[in-house]
Amino acid sequence: MKFASSAKFAAVAVTAALALTACGGGSTSSGGSAGPVDGKGKKLSVLVNSSAAYPAQQKQWFTDIAAKFKAQTGADVQFETFASANDELTRIQTSVVSGQGPDVYSLGTTFTPTAYATKAFVTLSDDDWKKVGGKDKFNQAALGISGPDAQHQAGIPFVSRPFVMAYNKDILKAAGIDKPATSWDELATQAKKMTDPSTGTFGLATGYKDSFDPWKFIWAMSVQAGNPLVDGKTLKLDDPAVKKAYETYFGWLTKDKVVDPASIGWSNSNAVAAFASGKAGYLMMTTSSSLPTLDKSAVAGKYAYTAMPTTAPGQSSPQGDAANAASILSGDNVVVADYSKQKDLAFAYVNLITSKDEQLNYQKIFGDLPANAEALKALNNPVLQPVADTAAKSKATPFTGAWGDIQLALLNVVVQSIPDLSKGSVDDSSLQARLKDAQSKGQASLDRASK
Amino acid sequence: MSTDSLTAGKSTRRKSSRAAKPDPQSPDNAPRRRKGLSERNRPLWMLIPGGLLMVIIIVVPLLLGIFMSGLDLDQYSLRQWVSAPFIGVQNFVEALTASPLLHAIWLSVSYSLLAMVVTIPLGIAGAVATQNAFKGRAVIRSIFLVPYVLPSFVVATVWRTMFQPGSVIDSALHSVGIDPGLWLNGPQSYWTLILVQIWASWPFVYLLALSGLQSVDHEVHEASALDGALWWNKLRYVVFPYLKGPLSLAFLIGMLHHINNFTLPFVLFGVPAPSDVELLPILTYVTSFQSFRFGLSAAMAFISLILIAIPLFVYLRAVKLDDAETPGGKK
CATH class of the missing domain: 1.10.3720.10 (MetI-like)
Incomplete structure (x- = not known):
């Protein structure tokens, strides 16, 4: 009796296994041609960053995309989310070491070089690019941080999130300013006109305690002054342009007094809140993802986006390539894991989410700009036009595995200067010492990268 | 003072209970019984599941950590981390x-x-x-x-x-x-x-x-x-x-x-x-x-x-x- 039942069970198991194998065999033979990938019975695992601002909408998006993917390929998609870059890094580490995990990852652009350095992701061949719809379908500027050069690209652009500034039209008008500033010097002058501490109104809103914003300012001003920070194997943080950038950035608080003194404790979201309450002329270093928030705030209809200044501090017009460095090349890339056993399915998924319609849909829900060129052109929201223009004028941060460290070093200069900022001045010698420290740490990391 | 006497009392109790149990299993080493049996017959094998878990959860990662501290391990060598250069x-x-x-x-x-x-x-x-x-x-x-x-x-x-x-x-x-x-x-x-x-x-x-x-x-x-x-x-x-x-x-x-x-x-x-x-x-x-x-x-x-x-x-x-x-x- 006992034997019989277990024998029966074994027979069922064997039959099931045979059936499954047959299925698997069938799918590979039919999916080999250029037609749609057949992923019946398969499951694709995708890791994306969780949307803190739109959690419910994100869940809905997951369901919709999974349904569409199932209709196209017959395969299921399982979404996993991570809350921070560090969470994601831990996932990547475990997956890289163990050789299993999600098939597709979504990565922030500045994190792409670090991920690329692990060599754990597929560097796309021409054939692979065809599977995601061809390289031409993407906004070409967005490919700038997909790999070290055009032949070695692992990151497939998914969305663009260029950094711009928002301005309060009423406050600018009241101060007699007819056009937003295009140079950093002009910005400070305009901000002074708008600042009125008695009403709590300040020319600029920005967060000095943000974990990312500070280095983006320093990067932008330095690049516009002709110093791209990394020159081959040399780091150039001890350059006068970098020091000038820090002085300008700190100067808003210490000399020009055009930012709220409390902003030494602010992150970007505090700055958005200050601008949204109508207490600031300019909101610096923001993206189109602030749009849904601002449209529900006191400044709804009274604000506009525009590119940040491209003329370096102390100069009167953009020098060299400065006009094309309005923002860091920012957004999300997707990468396919090298260990994945269903790469074709993964590429089919990427093809789906980077298609024109899906990209436009994503923009509507989350505010991020399409990386798909046609979709970007099809945008017809006039508020977003300046942001879309900036997407084409964005410059990639240096593509090196050391960038994470360099970014940290740049940020650290600001963190360590905050006590001085709160006292009202950052003296030259301590700034110099901090820059020297940043230079040596960053250079050491760059040396490791080029080893 | 009171704690001392308490522990002393406990230990005598424990000793006597141990001495009482093990006799039937080991008649051959009767001469050394009073000294050795209390240790020999403790069912230490029952610790195996717990011990195994301890090894997996604590000892192995600890040893791995010590091993890692001798490697030049960074994002460039993470993928084949075992073969990362050993730098003492x-x-x-x-x-x-x-x-x-x-x-x-x-x-x-x-x-x-x-x-x-x-x-x-x-x-x-x-x-x-x-x-x-x-x-x-x-x-x-x-x-x-x-x-x-x-x-x-x-x-x-x-x-x-x-x-x-x-x-x-x-x-x-x-x-x-x-x-x-x-x-x-x-x-x-x-x-x-x-x-x-x-x-x-x-x-x-x-x-x-x-x-x-x-x-x-x-x-x-x-x-x-x-x-x-x-x-x-x-x-x-x-x-x-x-x-x-x-x-x-x-x-x-x-x-x-x-x-x-x-x-x-x-x-x-x-x-x-x-x-x-x-x-x-x-x-x-x-x-x-x-x-x-x-x-x-x-x-x-x-x-x-x-x-x-x-x-x-x-x-x-x-x-x-x-x-x-x-x-x-x-x-």
Whole structure:
């Protein structure tokens, strides 16, 4: 009796296994041609960053995309989310070491070089690019941080999130300013006109305690002054342009007094809140993802986006390539894991989410700009036009595995200067010492990268 | 005195029970029975499942960590991490000479010590105050435990919000004419950390002190009252000796916890941390997960392991936990 039942069970198991194998065999033979990938019975695992601002909408998006993917390929998609870059890094580490995990990852652009350095992701061949719809379908500027050069690209652009500034039209008008500033010097002058501490109104809103914003300012001003920070194997943080950038950035608080003194404790979201309450002329270093928030705030209809200044501090017009460095090349890339056993399915998924319609849909829900060129052109929201223009004028941060460290070093200069900022001045010698420290740490990391 | 006799009593009891059991199984080594059997016949094999788990969860990662500390392991070599170049003690040399590790150790140890020095009297005071029954004692006792029950993340987030420039604490101090300066950066941040740590961890000392107070025999109180001891003398010579054990345990666990505390400084100050609060766990974390120097950070972690093993060892020697277990048998 006992034997019989277990024998029966074994027979069922064997039959099931045979059936499954047959299925698997069938799918590979039919999916080999250029037609749609057949992923019946398969499951694709995708890791994306969780949307803190739109959690419910994100869940809905997951369901919709999974349904569409199932209709196209017959395969299921399982979404996993991570809350921070560090969470994601831990996932990547475990997956890289163990050789299993999600098939597709979504990565922030500045994190792409670090991920690329692990060599754990597929560097796309021409054939692979065809599977995601061809390289031409993407906004070409967005490919700038997909790999070290055009032949070695692992990151497939998914969305663009260029950094711009928002301005309060009423406050600018009241101060007699007819056009937003295009140079950093002009910005400070305009901000002074708008600042009125008695009403709590300040020319600029920005967060000095943000974990990312500070280095983006320093990067932008330095690049516009002709110093791209990394020159081959040399780091150039001890350059006068970098020091000038820090002085300008700190100067808003210490000399020009055009930012709220409390902003030494602010992150970007505090700055958005200050601008949204109508207490600031300019909101610096923001993206189109602030749009849904601002449209529900006191400044709804009274604000506009525009590119940040491209003329370096102390100069009167953009020098060299400065006009094309309005923002860091920012957004999300997707990468396919090298260990994945269903790469074709993964590429089919990427093809789906980077298609024109899906990209436009994503923009509507989350505010991020399409990386798909046609979709970007099809945008017809006039508020977003300046942001879309900036997407084409964005410059990639240096593509090196050391960038994470360099970014940290740049940020650290600001963190360590905050006590001085709160006292009202950052003296030259301590700034110099901090820059020297940043230079040596960053250079050491760059040396490791080029080893 | 009383504890000694108690342990002695226990040990004789244990010895006799052990001697009674094992006879039937080992008639052949009868001559050595009294000495050897108690060890031989302990069913040590029953420890295998637990022991195996300990090996997998503790020993293997520990050995891996030590192995990693000898590798030049970073994001470039992570993928084939086993074959990352072996560089011997170079990571340790770099950690000790070219990184802020020593500064971080100094900060971690000094802050933990300061926090402990304040929390111990606070904890004792809290325990003594709620020792005798009064109306509402249960409520007070529960309130005392609130900081201990709250997750560290919540504690740190709330304090960070209150310490923001221009936030509640600043405006409260401004209203009485004090300009407090920066709480979350600069030299004062060190004291902010200690303050929050004290707030969050004193109930732990309080709990252990309370348990010590409960163990004071009623007769002792009576006897001291008969002898005419006043409250201070009673506290100093009668009650405190009872607290010595629980409090030294509280001190040890508290120190280890503070030195290893990552959440509190991470949430309060963020990374990169201001140099005044760049504590050991933060430094290890940044080295690992922001700079991706896994080998170097494994070396740092190993150094901090040695660091916390020292007080642990001293404590174990001092209280002789191991001896209390085996007074009758052998080690």
